[in-house]
Amino acid sequence: MKRIFVIEDDFYIRDLYVEFFTQSGYEVVTATDGQQALEKVKGQGKFDVILLDIMLPQKSGIDVLKVFKSPEASTKDTPVFMLTNLGDENIIKEAFKLGADGYFLKVQLTPGDIINEIEAFLAKQNKVT
Known part of the structure; x- marks a missing residue:
């Protein structure tokens, strides 16, 4: 069984994705x-x-991404997809620069679309490895 880590502060969105x-x-x-x-x-x-929101309490998704993708992290090779409503070009660039594998705008995609995108990414990744 595949495992996903969903990091989202909005209970409605989190429960929907769960x-x-x-x-x-x-x-x-x-x-x-x-x-x-x-x-x-x-x-x-x-x-x-890992599905990671950007606007989170305590530490932002960008700060979490930095830790997840740091060289010593156990998650450094785990695909991380940002799931947010922030469409700011600078934030998108920063997320990819830090190692995000994808950037999804919540308002543009349904949960089904997100699952399809992640499944396609994982299938491609499995063909390479």
Whole structure:
């Protein structure tokens, strides 16, 4: 079973993604803020993918991404997709520069679209490895 870590502070959006990913056969772990995400990732084992909001309490998604993609992090090779409503070009560039594998605007995609994008990415990744 594939494992996804969903880091989202909005309970409605978080619950929606938990439901969609669970129905698609994923084991879903969640965090509601940036600090909780950093703490939870330590004891949860390996994830196949991380879905990370940018505007989070405690620590921003950008700060969390920096830690997740740092050379010593256990998550440095885990695909991270930003899921946000921030369409600012500078933030998008920064996320990719820090190692994000994708950047999704919540208002432009349905949960089904997000799952399809992630599945396509993982399928491509599996062909390469």
